[in-house]
Amino acid sequence: MAEPTIYEISSSGRTGFQFHKPDVPCAEIPAELKRDELPFPEVSEVDVIRHFTRLSQLNYAIDLGIYPLGSCTMKYNPRINEEMARLPGFAMTHPLQPLDTIQGNLALIYQLQEWLKEISGFAGVTLQPAAGAQGEFVGGLIMRAYHRSHNDLKRTKILVPDSAHGTNPATSSMSGFEVVNVPSDSRGNIDLEKLKAICDDCVAGLMLTNPNTLGLFEEHLQEVIDIIHQKGGLVYGDGANFNALLGVIKPGEVGFDIMHFNLHKTFSTPHGGGGPGSGPVAVSKKLVDFLPAPIVGIIEEGNDETPPLYGFITPETSIGRMKAFYGNFGILVRAFTYIAMHGATGLRKIAENAVLNANYLKMLLGNAYNIPYNRKCMHEFVAEGFWNDAPGIHALDVAKRMMDYGVHPPTNYFPLIVKEALMIEPTETESKQEIEHFAEILKTIAQEAHHSPDLLHTAPHHTPIGRLDEVKAAKDLVLCCWIPPEE
Amino acid sequence: MSTPKDLKFSETDEWIKVKGNSALIGITDFAQSQLSDIVYIEYELDVDDDFEKDETVATIESVKAAADIHAPVSGTILEINEALIDNPEHLNEDPYGSWLFKISIDDPSEVDALMDAETYDRFCEDRGN
Numbered sequence: 012m013a014e015p016t017i018y019e020i021s022s023s024g025r026t027g028f029q030f031h032k033p034d035v036p037c038a039e040i041p042a043e044l045k046r047d048e049l050p051f052p053e054v055s056e057v058d059v060i061r062h063f064t065r066l067s068q069l070n071y072a073i074d075l076g077i078y079p080l081g082s083c084t085m086k087y088n089p090r091i092n093e094e095m096a097r098l099p100g101f102a103m104t105h106p107l108q109p110l111d112t113i114q115g116n117l118a119l120i121y122q123l124q125e126w127l128k129e130i131s132g133f134a135g136v137t138l139q140p141a142a143g144a145q146g147e148f149v150g151g152l153i154m155r156a157y158h159r160s161h162n163d164l165k166r167t168k169i170l171v172p173d174s175a176h177g178t179n180p181a182t183s184s185m186s187g188f189e190v191v192n193v194p195s196d197s198r199g200n201i202d203l204e205k206l207k208a209i210c211d212d213c214v215a216g217l218m219l220t221n222p223n224t225l226g227l228f229e230e231h232l233q234e235v236i237d238i239i240h241q242k243g244g245l246v247y248g249d250g251a252n253f254n255a256l257l258g259v260i261k262p263g264e265v266g267f268d269i270m271h272f273n274l275h276k277t278f279s280t281p282h283g284g285g286g287p288g289s290g291p292v293a294v295s296k297k298l299v300d301f302l303p304a305p306i307v308g309i310i311e312e313g314n315d316e317t318p319p320l321y322g323f324i325t326p327e328t329s330i331g332r333m334k335a336f337y338g339n340f341g342i343l344v345r346a347f348t349y350i351a352m353h354g355a356t357g358l359r360k361i362a363e364n365a366v367l368n369a370n371y372l373k374m375l376l377g378n379a380y381n382i383p384y385n386r387k388c389m390h391e392f393v394a395e396g397f398w399n400d401a402p403g404i405h406a407l408d409v410a411k412r413m414m415d416y417g418v419h420p421p422t423n424y425f426p427l428i429v430k431e432a433l434m435i436e437p438t439e440t441e442s443k444q445e446i447e448h449f450a451e452i453l454k455t456i457a458q459e460a461h462h463s464p465d466l467l468h469t470a471p472h473h474t475p476i477g478r479l480d481e482v483k484a485a486k487d488l489v490l491c492c493w494i495p496p497e498e
Numbered sequence: 499m500s501t502p503k504d505l506k507f508s509e510t511d512e513w514i515k516v517k518g519n520s521a522l523i524g525i526t527d528f529a530q531s532q533l534s535d536i537v538y539i540e541y542e543l544d545v546d547d548d549f550e551k552d553e554t555v556a557t558i559e560s561v562k563a564a565a566d567i568h569a570p571v572s573g574t575i576l577e578i579n580e581a582l583i584d585n586p587e588h589l590n591e592d593p594y595g596s597w598l599f600k601i602s603i604d605d606p607s608e609v610d611a612l613m614d615a616e617t618y619d620r621f622c623e624d625r626g627n
Contacts, residue, residue, distance in 0.1 A: 177564075405534075424562040424563060425563075427563060481535065481561040482535045482537055482561060482587070485537035485538070485559075485561055486537050486538075
């Protein structure tokens with residue numbers, strides 16, 4: 012079925028666009044900037060439309076069915092989010108416009124800051140970070156700035172549990188810290204004794220994902236936080252799994268010092284290739300002055316007749332600017348819409364249904380899959396994609412076979428502490444019927460793994476493209492669709 | 499694959515083969531099977547660099563995951579097996595024949611403290627292999 016690249020469709024002399032006759036004087040482009048050969052594809056409008064429509068039909072998306080990627084929270088992106096983000100008053104504004112002409116945009120940013128503070132129980136929020144990992148980086152820099160402001164320069168280490176997302180050690184390292192791994196115990200919690208042994212006054216902080224990537228609530232949350240605080244460290248909350256806690260727990264009130272949100276997970280803005288992402292960061296009162304600049308604040312209070320005047324504020328000891336302009340503004344409009352549409356009780360319902368769906372699915376699977384750390388889960392759970400009596404079957408084979416049944420596979424091979432991991436997060440999006448249908452597929456595949464293993468090894472069979480050669484894909488990178496001729 | 503009796507093993511799944519004052523270091527069959535197809539190796543150290551036991555000396559990337567390779571003992575790099583850079587799949591095909599580093603050993607007692615083949619096999623079984 013291979014769809015050709017747009018360069019392969021190209022036909023010399025064909026055009027799909029004509030530039031308007033300019034109504035301003037033309038400038039001559041300097042000769043050294045000109046090239047004789049620049050191989051743009053030459054195609055008509057209908058060529059382009061058909062090419063990309065065909066590609067879109069080969070694709071899988073949340074609009075087609077369940078997308079249970081664990082820890083990714085691939086929930087449905089409501090259409091009203093898109094409608095609001097396309098309002099000309101938002102879509103057509105420019106970040107360099109005078110402040111008095113963008114008061115509506117600033118009011119939205121201000122209100123979203125306030126809502127995220129209320130939802131998380133923190134004192135200050137920045138909406139700047141471009142995605143979760145940049146939010147973590149902001150957190151690392153704030154920890155550093157905080158300890159430095161106390162002239163406490165010996166804190167060189169960040170503790171990261173062995174179940175953490177890879178971004179945690181990466182961003183800690185990028186913020187200039189040494190990463191120390193904290194092992195999990197047999198119930199999937201942080202190993203408290205080991206934590207006590209590792210934690211000393213050289214620890215700048217701990218990065219904690221709760222619920223963790225096993226989908227389990229940290230049972231000793233308060234003890235963990237206390238151990239870190241007693242040694243003078245800060246606790247960073249990775250908000251990747253916040254969908255499980257929305258409206259139920261406020262991390263700021265149980266002792267977290269910093270956390271990031273993934274608006275593209277919890278707050279239903281587009282995810283992955285449909286992004287961009289957005290990773291706001293919230294902090295407790297003692298850290299507010301370190302937030303990246305600028306924050307939107309009220310410059311002049313309003314009254315019954317005049318709305319307040321909004322403007323930009325630079326916190327006193329800000330770590331500086333993290334991103335050009337004011338974050339991914341269009342995404343902020345979508346998250347604002349999502350929160351406004353749900354309200355406080357609606358947000359809590361989201362978490363309740365996400366947790367209910369994951370537990371229902373886990374229950375439906377019965378004994379078809381082994382589930383290590385098997386206790387009541389939160390928004391996701393991790394099963395093993397192998398069986399001792401089905402030799403040669405791996406999680407990857409299970410995942411590929413799922414595509415034959417028209418559903419997206421879960422995250423696999425993560426977290427690393429589970430062998431052949433299948434990490435499944437149905438989200439609150441799916442109905443009871445969808446969850447049951449999905450469970451049936453997984454159970455059928457478990458039977459096939461025992462009776463017809465070849466069906467799994469050679470899967471997928473019913474997709475536009477069969478099993479990809481992952482080794483070749485990783486080693487033989489071809490990153491452009493047009494390969495320049497050799498000179 | 500049987501575990502060679504003339505090697506010693508670390509808890510982080512590296513092997514070491516001692517020959518006089520020098521030694522070869524590699525990753526075990528268990529390590530390569532857990533990682534699956536290895537596509538990339540990055541050496542963190544150069545010839546003549548000193549390293550401590552447990553220090554990260556290389557990073558290996560497979561289609562599934564990236565893993566740090568730790569020094570099973572302290573020492574100095576004598577030679578790097580550069581052939582693996584272009585053909586990292588050799589680590590999958592022949593884990594005990596594909597060495598990463600040739601090193602000199604600071605303290606032979608660190609080698610004695612490592613596991614022998616029998617102990618290492620049991621160690622792997624206990625981890626549910």
